[in-house]
Amino acid sequence: MIEAVGLTKRYGDKTAVYNLSFQVRPGAVTGFLGPNGSGKSTTMRMILGLDNPTAGTVTIGGHPYRRLPNAPRQVGALLDAKAVHGGRSARNHLLSLAQLSGIPARRVDEVLGVVGLQDVAKKRSKGFSLGMGQRLGIAAALLGDPQVLLFDEPVNGLDPEGILWVRNLMKALAAEGRTVFVSSHLMSEMALTADHLIVIGRGQLLADMSITDFISANSADFARVRTPDSDPQLREKLSSALTEAGGRVLPEQDGALRIMGLPLPRISDIAHDAGVRLWELSPHQASLEEAYMRMTQGAVDYRSTIDQKSGLQQPLPPGAQPPMPVPGQGQPGWYAPPPPQAGGQPPTVPQGPYGAPAGASPAGPAAGQPNPYAQAPAAPQQPAAPAPAAPPAGGAPAPAPQTAPQPAAEPKSEDAR
Amino acid sequence: MAATQVIRSEWTKIRSVASTVWTLSLAVVVTLALSMLISALSANEFDKLNAQDRSDFDPTFISFAGMTLGQLAMIVFGVLVVSNEYSSGMIRTSLAAVPQRGTFLFSKVAVATGLALVVGMATSFAAFFLGQAMLGEHRAQLGDTGVLRAVVGGGLYMTLIAMFSMGVAAMLRSPMLGLGILMPFFFLISNILGNVDATRKVGRFLPDQAGSRIMQVVTPVGDDTPYGPWGGLGIMALWVIAALGGGYALLKRRDA
Amino acid sequence: MRSSVACMIELEGLTKRYGGKLAVDNLTFTVRPGVVTGFLGPNGAGKSTTMRMMLGLDRPTAGDVRIDGRHYDRLTDPLKYIGALLDAKAVHGGRSAHNHLLCLAQSNGIPARRVHEVLDAVGLTAVARKKAKGFSYGMGQRLGIAAALLGDPQILMFDEPVNGLDPEGIHWIRHLMKSLAAQGRTVFVSSHLMSEMALTADHLVVIGQGRLLADTSMAGFIAQNSRSYVRIRTPQRERLLDVLHEAGITAVESGSGVLEIDGGKPERIGELAAQHHIVLHELSPQQASLEEAFMQLTAESVEYHAHTDTPARPWGADWQKGD
Numbered sequence: 001m002i003e004a005v006g007l008t009k010r011y012g013d014k015t016a017v018y019n020l021s022f023q024v025r026p027g028a029v030t031g032f033l034g035p036n037g038s039g040k041s042t043t044m045r046m047i048l049g050l051d052n053p054t055a056g057t058v059t060i061g062g063h064p065y066r067r068l069p070n071a072p073r074q075v076g077a078l079l080d081a082k083a084v085h086g087g088r089s090a091r092n093h094l095l096s097l098a099q100l101s102g103i104p105a106r107r108v109d110e111v112l113g114v115v116g117l118q119d120v121a122k123k124r125s126k127g128f129s130l131g132m133g134q135r136l137g138i139a140a141a142l143l144g145d146p147q148v149l150l151f152d153e154p155v156n157g158l159d160p161e162g163i164l165w166v167r168n169l170m171k172a173l174a175a176e177g178r179t180v181f182v183s184s185h186l187m188s189e190m191a192l193t194a195d196h197l198i199v200i201g202r203g204q205l206l207a208d209m210s211i212t213d214f215i216s217a218n219s220a221d222f223a224r225v226r227t228p229d230s231d232p233q234l235r236e237k238l239s240s241a242l243t244e245a246g247g248r249v250l251p252e253q254d255g256a257l258r259i260m261g262l263p264l265p266r267i268s269d270i271a272h273d274a275g276v277r278l279w280e281l282s283p284h285q286a287s288l289e290e291a292y293m294r295m296t297q298g299a300v301d302y303r304s305t306i307d308q309k310s311g312l313q314q315p316l317p318p319g320a321q322p323p324m325p326v327p328g329q330g331q332p333g334w335y336a337p338p339p340p341q342a343g344g345q346p347p348t349v350p351q352g353p354y355g356a357p358a359g360a361s362p363a364g365p366a367a368g369q370p371n372p373y374a375q376a377p378a379a380p381q382q383p384a385a386p387a388p389a390a391p392p393a394g395g396a397p398a399p400a401p402q403t404a405p406q407p408a409a410e411p412k413s414e415d416a417r
Numbered sequence: 418m419a420a421t422q423v424i425r426s427e428w429t430k431i432r433s434v435a436s437t438v439w440t441l442s443l444a445v446v447v448t449l450a451l452s453m454l455i456s457a458l459s460a461n462e463f464d465k466l467n468a469q470d471r472s473d474f475d476p477t478f479i480s481f482a483g484m485t486l487g488q489l490a491m492i493v494f495g496v497l498v499v500s501n502e503y504s505s506g507m508i509r510t511s512l513a514a515v516p517q518r519g520t521f522l523f524s525k526v527a528v529a530t531g532l533a534l535v536v537g538m539a540t541s542f543a544a545f546f547l548g549q550a551m552l553g554e555h556r557a558q559l560g561d562t563g564v565l566r567a568v569v570g571g572g573l574y575m576t577l578i579a580m581f582s583m584g585v586a587a588m589l590r591s592p593m594l595g596l597g598i599l600m601p602f603f604f605l606i607s608n609i610l611g612n613v614d615a616t617r618k619v620g621r622f623l624p625d626q627a628g629s630r631i632m633q634v635v636t637p638v639g640d641d642t643p644y645g646p647w648g649g650l651g652i653m654a655l656w657v658i659a660a661l662g663g664g665y666a667l668l669k670r671r672d673a
Numbered sequence: 674m675r676s677s678v679a680c681m682i683e684l685e686g687l688t689k690r691y692g693g694k695l696a697v698d699n700l701t702f703t704v705r706p707g708v709v710t711g712f713l714g715p716n717g718a719g720k721s722t723t724m725r726m727m728l729g730l731d732r733p734t735a736g737d738v739r740i741d742g743r744h745y746d747r748l749t750d751p752l753k754y755i756g757a758l759l760d761a762k763a764v765h766g767g768r769s770a771h772n773h774l775l776c777l778a779q780s781n782g783i784p785a786r787r788v789h790e791v792l793d794a795v796g797l798t799a800v801a802r803k804k805a806k807g808f809s810y811g812m813g814q815r816l817g818i819a820a821a822l823l824g825d826p827q828i829l830m831f832d833e834p835v836n837g838l839d840p841e842g843i844h845w846i847r848h849l850m851k852s853l854a855a856q857g858r859t860v861f862v863s864s865h866l867m868s869e870m871a872l873t874a875d876h877l878v879v880i881g882q883g884r885l886l887a888d889t890s891m892a893g894f895i896a897q898n899s900r901s902y903v904r905i906r907t908p909q910r911e912r913l914l915d916v917l918h919e920a921g922i923t924a925v926e927s928g929s930g931v932l933e934i935d936g937g938k939p940e941r942i943g944e945l946a947a948q949h950h951i952v953l954h955e956l957s958p959q960q961a962s963l964e965e966a967f968m969q970l971t972a973e974s975v976e977y978h979a980h981t982d983t984p985a986r987p988w989g990a991d992w993q994k995g996d
Contacts, residue, residue, distance in 0.1 A: 419782065422750075422779055422780055422782045423780050425779040425780075426776045426777070426778075426779035429775050429776035430765075430768070430776045433767075433768045433769065433773075433775075434765060501765055502765075505762075505763070505764060506760055506762055506763035507763055508763075509759055509760060509763050511777075513728045513729070513751065513759070514751065514780045514781055515781075516728075516746035516748065517746060670732075672730065672731035672732060673730040
């Protein structure tokens, strides 16, 4: 269990983290989300005793990290994949870590096997791709067989199989009753991995709830309805009947209707009463990304301009449809105003696009980043786990309809046109 | 693809990195400072020289003494101009923008050469005048026979050294490798080869030794160098052509 | 001015050998305009090599790549035809973002004001004069995207574009790619993030060990490589089951009153239900995720048969029991 109480960090007059209180509980994967510069890394660093809080405390199992007896055996962390001496072999790197905390050498070979690096264990980590570095970092985190695990952007640089492996690894670790705390920018990945979410923006807590609650609290569910293609009048008829009944109806690009504010059985009844046959009636939940975007709107430190194509913009090709006003998608300017708690009003927090708190300063991860595209021909990654054709994971969004191939229940592509 | 576009682009590249400024200013400062120092020392020593040394006394050449060190900065300039592309990964962006690799390399070399020529000439003239000022009564005049040729030659020498380095860097790609080979070569090995009797005959055909001949106004007694000042510069130019040709051939063949 | 091959990337028998290793093996496919084409494959499958050959950076051992009908090095001002984000950090660290783009613009005769436009588009205007070495990974990525957009090209190529971006940036780049495709441009994007790709791409090219495994639409790919079914909820379950049985359709119960019909057509079921006045509370076509389909496909490729053994348990190793 990780517990933060009133955690605050100031760098000079910049407040990177402000009065943050939360608990990360064992037995679940807890996702840690926030825009760039929201204080995620700073928080992680404080949890690990690398930075001292200006105020407040953060404890692991009741102790501050630095006072944990034999901390490496209790806490494992993947912070920066490339925090390895490049000239040292993977095995020697892990061996030196193991020796520091009295872990036997055979555990090193064990974790190397787990992450699938046994074949390159003797190679210098300098030649590692980002994905291999990431695997090495995960091996180091697992080394002490800790009860508490922290991962910062664990899937960076991994290939699809590696991503699946990391996801299953984290779930398995949590299922064993361990505390797993993972930060990521990949909402779609997080939606598949995390059970619980902690969201921060501008150093403040925005949300601390289960992923399903988070999505329902921050977005609207909707239904997708398709009527027979052969009879366009049915669509109009249904559309007006639904509107009359108090639903909000929007057209989707493939000719289906998106209906908000009416439960599925009610839609079914209305269609029946109106004598409209249905070819599809499917429930949809918004994506985690959509929910996240709504919540952090106003807490994003750094964004691109809305129209990215001045000079690029061309008239739409004939036949293309203009963008449709679909909630939460397409136009960044559309987003609902942030919910009250997302206001992010700590007076000392900078507003400028580059006034990011120092903990996540733009200069941070730049130096020494390896080329993520580097392939290591001599040392192909050995995926540690077989690729089970995993059924959609527990927290997975509902699969999407046939007509729209995207699997996540993201209200999708159409509105981009 | 108009070469003028690429040349403009390369000019933007070269003026927008700090290494250009510091390598070239180092070349100027080091050459001038050392030239003045050695000129001043030589002026003091003149009275102690014997007759033969006095007849060999070459005030023009002495005022270029700083170039032995200054040329190293020129080498760094030449190497970095080319190998920066590789060490930063910029080469892929550059070659995607200018797929004609010959145009790419020679525009880059042309721009860097132009800059090196301006700086080299200015340095050479400044070194000459400052050196002569230090030499006092032993000074040479720009109008003396061969002196103007030597001063202009000094500028050309600096330029050719930079070009040679660019060619070598284009072959080697890594800045560390380029500097690691060129610096000791010009600072030590070439000098050693040129001063040991057994190897002198070979050593004097090395680019720096052949090229520096043009800066001599007074030919030492008993000198048996088989080429004249322009001949020496020609030999150096051949080295440059070989290096750049090699660089081009490799760049054209290699995967970026 | 543009022929029928306008804006396409055409590969024909493309092959690249490094020493004894075949990195790319006889690849033939065409990337078409108007859609986002995803380029997938496990690490080491040859994606990057293929992309480098498309840009004339690596020379094919055999075969051909044509951009807009021509070899890359025959393009005048190539940035006006094709913009690529290959490696976010392919920038001289000492150069400012503005100068980096300016030198690229000049080399292709693109006016300097376009540099400001693309900097603005990617949200880097405020740091335009800062040296690139101080940039975070995400900012480097934005700079790379700016460079790709510089020549307003009809063809765009992105290698792992969301790397290092935060959710906002990911959202932005996804919509950028979609809108570029919607404008009729050719967009070719590689990624390891299946869930992200599922939201972005319309068409897929999948390679494994340098060979083409699939070149198909996203929907087709998922349909071919995974199970699809229709999920039904109804208050009149028994009646529906009878009706389905009569029609020769097999439904499977999957708990909590949900019926699943493998490979069923929702249209057909909807019509049947309407005919018999059966109320449906749900009638949703379901498909596996792109990730599942991808894993299914690549598991079949030889490379991945090697790892079917179960891995050692990552935790609870016996060494700890001793102490």
